[in-house]
Amino acid sequence: GQNIDQPTEMTATEGAIVQINCTYQTSGFNGLFWYQQHAGEAPTFLSYNVLDGLEEKGRFSSFLSRSKGYSYLLLKELQMKDSASYLCAVGGEDSNYQLIWGAGTKLIIKP
């Protein structure tokens, strides 16, 4: 079957670094997305990885290892506004244009 696992909730301190992990098992692979969703709002795109390695974008970085079925989102210099849910989503079979979504990780930032 197809499955995406990520921790339900994490807590971190303002100014610190946090890593949110995502492991996946899918039929085929067409890229991995990270989305941010603030409470009561829509998911918004953060990053996309299709090749192995690290993609850096400001305070946020995303890593992918296709052989291990593993990704992480790294958030540096945490700010209170980073409190949100972070959704991992994987593009599945090439012929089926669907994203397979993880349940999301709720990140709580404490002062």
Added chain:
Amino acid sequence: DAGVIQSPRHEVTEMGQEVTLRCKPISGHDYLFWYRQTMMRGLELLIYFNNNVPIDDSGMPEDRFSAKMPNASFSTLKIQPSEPRDSAVYFCASSLYSGGGDTQYFGPGTRLTVL
């Protein structure tokens, strides 16, 4: 572009009533997706369209749900009759290319409460 537009933003209705949710995708996007999000089940894909044609509706819960896309700039999701278990946030999203390898842009969502 204004982004994906959804209406209404909030809907409260009574069990048995018909509910119609509306979506206007980003101009030029060929793919449109309808999702439902709840605390228990997370984000679920209900149906998606490519160039106004429904491609996969396997996520539609049951016959009470139907979706249409009469043209490239408008889609509806209808629930008839509605039930309390349909209470959720319904998102519409669009993408330029296939959803599996292209960024999806979400509308603000419709929060549906069925009493």
